[in-house]
Amino acid sequence: xxxxxxxxxxxxxxxxxxxxxxxxxxxxxxxxxxxxxxxxxxxxxxxxxxxxxxxxxxxxxxxxxxxxxxxxxxxxxxxxxxxxxxxxxxxxxxxxxxxxxxxxxxxxxxxxxxxxxxxxxxxxxxxxxxxxxxxxxxxxxxxxxxxxxxxxxxxxxxxxxxxxxxxxxxxxxxxxxxxxxxxxxxxxxxxxxxxxxxxxxxxxxxxxxxxxxxxxxxxxxxxxxxxxxxxxxxxxxxxxxxxxxxxxxxxxxxxxxxxxxxxxxxxxxxxxxxxxxxxxxxxxxxxxxxxxxxxxxxxxxxxxxxxxxxxxxxxxxxxxxxxxxxxxxxxxxxxxxxxxxxxxxxxxxxxxxxxxxxxxxxxxxxxxxxxxxxxxxxxxxxxxxxxxxxxxxxxxxxxxxxxxxxxxxxxxxxxxxxxxxxxxx
Amino acid sequence: xxxxxxxxxxxxxxxxxxxxxxxxxxxxxxxxxxxxxxxxxxxxxxxxxxxxxxxxxxxxxxxxxxxxxxxxxxxxxxxxxxxxxxxxxxxxxxxxxxxxxxxxxxxxxxxxxxxxxxxxxxxxxxxxxxxxxxxxxxxxxxxxxxxxxxxxxxxxxxxxxxxxxxxxxxxxxxxxxxxxxxxxxxxxxxxxxxxxxxxxxxxxxxxxxxxxxxxxxxxxxxxxxxxxxxxxxxxxxxxxxxxxxxxxxxxxxxxxxxxxxxxxxxxxxxxxxxxxxxxxxxxxxxxxxxxxxxxxxxxxxxxxxxxxxxxxxxxxxxxxxxxxxxxxxxxxxxxxxxxxxxxxxxxxxxxxxxxxxxxxxxxxxxxxxxxxxxxxxxxxxxxxxxxxxxxxxxxxxxxxxxxxxxxxxxxxxxxxxxxxxxxxx
Numbered sequence: 001x002x003x004x005x006x007x008x009x010x011x012x013x014x015x016x017x018x019x020x021x022x023x024x025x026x027x028x029x030x031x032x033x034x035x036x037x038x039x040x041x042x043x044x045x046x047x048x049x050x051x052x053x054x055x056x057x058x059x060x061x062x063x064x065x066x067x068x069x070x071x072x073x074x075x076x077x078x079x080x081x082x083x084x085x086x087x088x089x090x091x092x093x094x095x096x097x098x099x100x101x102x103x104x105x106x107x108x109x110x111x112x113x114x115x116x117x118x119x120x121x122x123x124x125x126x127x128x129x130x131x132x133x134x135x136x137x138x139x140x141x142x143x144x145x146x147x148x149x150x151x152x153x154x155x156x157x158x159x160x161x162x163x164x165x166x167x168x169x170x171x172x173x174x175x176x177x178x179x180x181x182x183x184x185x186x187x188x189x190x191x192x193x194x195x196x197x198x199x200x201x202x203x204x205x206x207x208x209x210x211x212x213x214x215x216x217x218x219x220x221x222x223x224x225x226x227x228x229x230x231x232x233x234x235x236x237x238x239x240x241x242x243x244x245x246x247x248x249x250x251x252x253x254x255x256x257x258x259x260x261x262x263x264x265x266x267x268x269x270x271x272x273x274x275x276x277x278x279x280x281x282x283x284x285x286x287x288x289x290x291x292x293x294x295x296x297x298x299x300x301x302x303x304x305x306x307x308x309x310x311x312x313x314x315x316x317x318x319x320x321x322x323x324x325x326x327x328x329x330x331x332x333x334x335x336x337x338x339x340x341x342x343x344x345x346x347x348x349x350x351x352x353x354x355x356x357x358x359x360x361x362x363x364x365x366x367x368x369x370x371x372x373x374x375x376x377x378x379x380x381x382x383x384x385x386x387x388x389x390x391x392x393x394x395x396x397x398x399x400x401x402x403x404x405x406x407x408x409x410x411x412x413x414x415x416x417x418x419x420x421x422x423x424x425x
Numbered sequence: 426x427x428x429x430x431x432x433x434x435x436x437x438x439x440x441x442x443x444x445x446x447x448x449x450x451x452x453x454x455x456x457x458x459x460x461x462x463x464x465x466x467x468x469x470x471x472x473x474x475x476x477x478x479x480x481x482x483x484x485x486x487x488x489x490x491x492x493x494x495x496x497x498x499x500x501x502x503x504x505x506x507x508x509x510x511x512x513x514x515x516x517x518x519x520x521x522x523x524x525x526x527x528x529x530x531x532x533x534x535x536x537x538x539x540x541x542x543x544x545x546x547x548x549x550x551x552x553x554x555x556x557x558x559x560x561x562x563x564x565x566x567x568x569x570x571x572x573x574x575x576x577x578x579x580x581x582x583x584x585x586x587x588x589x590x591x592x593x594x595x596x597x598x599x600x601x602x603x604x605x606x607x608x609x610x611x612x613x614x615x616x617x618x619x620x621x622x623x624x625x626x627x628x629x630x631x632x633x634x635x636x637x638x639x640x641x642x643x644x645x646x647x648x649x650x651x652x653x654x655x656x657x658x659x660x661x662x663x664x665x666x667x668x669x670x671x672x673x674x675x676x677x678x679x680x681x682x683x684x685x686x687x688x689x690x691x692x693x694x695x696x697x698x699x700x701x702x703x704x705x706x707x708x709x710x711x712x713x714x715x716x717x718x719x720x721x722x723x724x725x726x727x728x729x730x731x732x733x734x735x736x737x738x739x740x741x742x743x744x745x746x747x748x749x750x751x752x753x754x755x756x757x758x759x760x761x762x763x764x765x766x767x768x769x770x771x772x773x774x775x776x777x778x779x780x781x782x783x784x785x786x787x788x789x790x791x792x793x794x795x796x797x798x799x800x801x802x803x804x805x806x807x808x809x810x811x812x813x814x815x816x817x818x819x820x821x822x823x824x825x826x827x828x829x830x831x832x833x834x835x836x837x838x839x840x841x842x843x844x845x846x847x848x849x850x
Binding site for chain 2: 010011012013014015016017018019020022023024025026028029030035036037038039040041043044048052065070071072073074077080104105107108109111112113114130131133152154172191213214221223232259287289292293294295296297298300301302305306307310311312314315316317318320324325350355368369370373404405
């Protein structure tokens with residue numbers, strides 16, 4: 001019981017866009033014990049797509065295709081699937097109704113080219129798209145079941161979860177629906193991840209080197225992105241409970257060794273963890289940002305329900321706004337410069353007073369690419385955390401070689417981590 | 426003259442890591458006129474990799490493989506390539522010296538397992554890796570030339586640039602080196618993109634449907650992401666100048682038809698275009714955000730040099746902060762609610778006055794996932810733009826089905842686009 005994944009798109013084949021759909025689908029299929037043994041990417045080329053569909057259907061019981069279902073001339077998955085099946089296209093009135101209804105609901109103007117999205121190869125079944133315009137397709141090619149999903153990652157994920165996964169699970173667990181396409185029982189492959197911040201990948205890797213040896217029941221690996229270190233635990237077992245128990249034991253050991261470096265697991269983010277800590281204690285936060293330009297407030301308000309702890313943020317980009325909005329002494333800026341420990345502190349203290357919050361975080365620094373000097377290089381950021389006990393300022397150098405978005409992102413993560421460790425004490 | 430790309434790795438096949446190597450390589454190959462017609466991802470499985478190598482070599486004159494060259498038990502590209510060639514493995518003393526020298530240089534401890542990295546299929550050529558431990562391999566399989574590169578993106582890119590690209594260019598431009606593997610003359614493949622906002626993909630597709638017909642000298646396609654529509658133009662020609670001219674003609678025609686919907690091209694963003702328009706005219710901007718929570722200011726300050734036009738931003742998340750920071754009448758909020766045209770207008774007008782800027786943008790809405798009602802559903806956002814002539818407020822419904830990040834992102838894009846069209850007039 002295996003799956004093949006086909007990603008369709010000239011943008012993908014030409015390397016203009018990185019395909020994330022195949023990796024996402026492979027992860028979801030692994031969770032129900034189905035290995036995605038091959039992923040193939042091909043351009044929007046009718047003959048190539050048809051050939052690939054036939055080849056994949058010959059090699060795996062399950063084929064998941066993404067992309068090429070849109071309303072424009074270069075969306076060729078529908079005719080290519082018809083070619084692979086040796087049939088024609090026919091409009092589904094139900095699907096046409098659904099596409100029209102989506103446009104109505106979204107308040108968008110109907111264009112006749114959208115009707116193309118309701119054409120399907122004869123003998124196949126449309127899958128409703130409640131999150132966008134292009135319906136999916138369910139087909140049987142040879143001995144394989146083929147699902148065609150939209151290429152837009154969000155629509156693909158929603159349709160997979162709503163319409164494809166339940167069907168696959170019935171087949172895997174229930175041993176088929178009598179239609180001859182049962183996928184067999186494969187156990188589960190479970191992956192969980194510890195989220196860490198505050199040390200490098202090699203430092204973290206050394207502390208858990210024995211867990212990372214090959215040949216153990218749980219495979220453990222590390223990944224690094226913008227200072228966030230993920231420690232991934234993967235186990236294959238007969239049941240979810242068994243895989244959970246295997247992983248839990250290793251995760252607990254890693255948590256014990258890594259201590260404060262671990263801030264969460266799986267989908268948790270620094271901002272969601274900080275938000276939960278604040279809500280638990282009934283505490284509030286405000287922000288005063290210079291170099292991070294609103295990113296810190298944005299990340300905090302990414303958290304649903306953030307109005308329970310986040311009161312307000314100031315993006316004081318000009319020197320005058322630091323004085324007018326936060327009450328930073330203009331003389332202080334003149335004496336020490338806007339990028340200084342003194343100004344970071346005055347920003348945080350002023351912000352906290354004016355917002356009336358328990359905590360205030362401030363950032364001021366040089367995000368680049370220009371504006372650095374020998375004394376104050378690109379990547380220099382001061383971060384201050386004010387609370388009822390006073391204000392603590394720290395100086396960070398994120399490295400002149402980092403691009404502007406990375407410096408801003410790391411400054412925000414570092415600010416959030418300062419508050420997290422403060423709340424943890 | 427075509428290329429196939431093979432990415433090898435269980436982490437990739439299982440969806441734990443997203444493969445970026447294939448897209449990067451496809452982009453570099455396109456620049457020298459070689460289309461990467463297929464990318465295939467397979468797990469670290471000796472038989473599968475060998476089969477894939479044979480299949481790819483049968484289908485393309487150039488095959489670039491990444492991954493599986495490391496020192497551990499699960500690195501199987503070397504034996505799989507030997508299987509595909511029907512030969513054995515033999516240690517290269519030159520390569521062994523180079524691997525040992527790298528360890529010495531990097532100050533790393535030598536482990537005997539690393540010697541495995543100096544074993545190569547008979548008849549193949551090692552490629553030195555000056556950026557890591559695993560050497561690459563150059564091989565001839567059937568009528569194809571096969572390059573095996575490390576999976577670490579940085580090492581892959583360095584080795585490709587230093588050892589593979591010059592060889593490919595010699596073959597493409599020079600018509601082969603007499604070894605029987607000349608790739609022919611390929612010219613260049615050039616891709617450019619128009620960036621559009623303000624209409625759906627189908628609307629834009631219909632206006633340029635004739636340009637999107639297959640078989641034309643320029644291949645034209647559309648993509649959509651969070652309301653941003655990209656119109657991509659790809660041309661293949663003998664020279665860069667010729668490809669440029671072909672694309673320029675089509676792009677100009679599309680620009681003419683799409684008018685105000687086109688905001689830029691290639692790497693331009695709404696915020697970079699708005700920033701450039703403001704700087705050109707010597708105008709300034711401030712922002713007052715509720716539901717977008719700092720994302721609007723963040724996007725504006727993503728633009729390097731944004732301090733030339735962006736003065737300050739207020740993230741007024743609580744009702745009290747709208748009154749205290751922006752001077753919004755508390756009675757107005759009580760009467761109409763924080764999510765209303767009246768409050769959006771008062772926010773923008775108050776923000777502009779206090780910041781002393783030429784323009785102020787405000788947002789207030791319901792980003793979800795909860796907090797919606799029949800009258801004010803999730804996705805409802807009011808956006809106001811204040812200037813010296815007054816204030817214009819607009820109401821948008823971005824759809825209850827959209828997730829919180831999409832609603833916030835679209836609200837910001839819409840706000841930026843309102844200012845863009847205002848500046849364009």
